[in-house]
Amino acid sequence: MKLPSEFYLQSDVKKIARHLLGKILCTNVKGIYTSGIISETEAYEGKTDKASHAWNGRFTERTQTMYEQGGIVYVYLCYGLHNMFNVITNVKDIPHAILIRAVQPVEGIEHMEARKGASSTVKNFSIGPGNVCKIMGIDRQHNGVSLEGNNIWIEDRKIRIPSNHIQITPRIGIDYAEEDTARLNRYVLKNNKYYL
DNA sequence: TTGACGATAGTCT
DNA sequence: GACTATCGTCAAC
Numbered sequence: 086m087k088l089p090s091e092f093y094l095q096s097d098v099k100k101i102a103r104h105l106l107g108k109i110l111c112t113n114v115k116g117i118y119t120s121g122i123i124s125e126t127e128a129y130e131g132k133t134d135k136a137s138h139a140w141n142g143r144f145t146e147r148t149q150t151m152y153e154q155g156g157i158v159y160v161y162l163c164y165g166l167h168n169m170f171n172v173i174t175n176v177k178d179i180p181h182a183i184l185i186r187a188v189q190p191v192e193g194i195e196h197m198e199a200r201k202g203a204s205s206t207v208k209n210f211s212i213g214p215g216n217v218c219k220i221m222g223i224d225r226q227h228n229g230v231s232l233e234g235n236n237i238w239i240e241d242r243k244i245r246i247p248s249n250h251i252q253i254t255p256r257i258g259i260d261y262a263e264e265d266t267a268r269l270n271r272y273v274l275k276n277n278k279y280y281l
Numbered sequence: 282t283t284g285a286c287g288a289t290a291g292t293c294t
Numbered sequence: 295g296a297c298t299a300t301c302g303t304c305a306a307c
Binding site: 127129136137138161163164165166167169171182184186209213214215216256257258259261262 | 286287288289290291
Binding site: 143145146162163 | 300302304
C-alpha cells in the first residue's frame with residue numbers, strides 16, 4: 086500500500102504532484118495514528134524556480150534536505166509559527182519538492198481535533214499547509230524523515246481521480262517569485278468540500 | 282552579529 | 295476584507 090521509493094524518484098515533479106492527489110497521507114506521531122486524503126499540492130521545480138528555496142542552486146543548512154534523494158520529508162517554519170510539509174522528489178542533488186496544501190481527514194479525526202483545538206466541522210479545518218501540519222502532528226523534527234519509515238508515509242488505496250476533477254492553477258502566496266508566480270504548478274481536487 | 286522578511290492563520294472590523 | 299502575531303533563516307555588514 087505504501088508508495089514505492091521509485092514513485093518519488095521520477096523526474097517530472099509536476100506529474101508527481103498531480104498523482105499525489107487522492108493518495109493517503111498517514112502519520113504516526115507519539116503513538117497517535119492519523120490519515121487523510123491529499124487534496125491539494127504544489128510543485129516546486131528546484132533550481133529553475135524562483136519560488137523554490139533552492140532556486141539557482143541555493144544551498145544552505147535549511148535547504149540541504151531538498152537536495153537529498155526523493156522519498157523524504159522537508160519541513161520548515163514559515164512566519165515564525167507555521168510548519169510547512171513538503172515531499173522531496175527526484176534523485177540526489179535535484180532539489181524538487183511538493184508542498185501539501187490540503188488534506189481530507191480520514192482516520193483519527195478526534196486526534197486531529199485535539200491537536201488543533203477545534204471541531205473538524207470548522208471551515209478550513211484541514212485546508213492550508215500550516216493546518217495540514219498541525220492536524221497531522223508534523224513539525225520540524227520530521228525534517229529529513231524517510232517516507233519509507235513508520236512515522237510519516239503515503240499510501241495508495243486505489244482512489245481514482247478522473248482528470249476532469251483536477252483543477253490546475255497558479256501557485257499562491259509567492260508574489261516574490263516574479264515571473265515564476267504564474268507557473269501552473271498547483272493541483273486541486275475539485276468537487277470536494279475539503280478544498281477552498 | 283544583525284536586520285529584514287516570509288510557500289500563513291486567526292482574529293477583528 | 296484588512297490587520298498582525300511571531301521567530302527561524304539567510305545574506306549583508
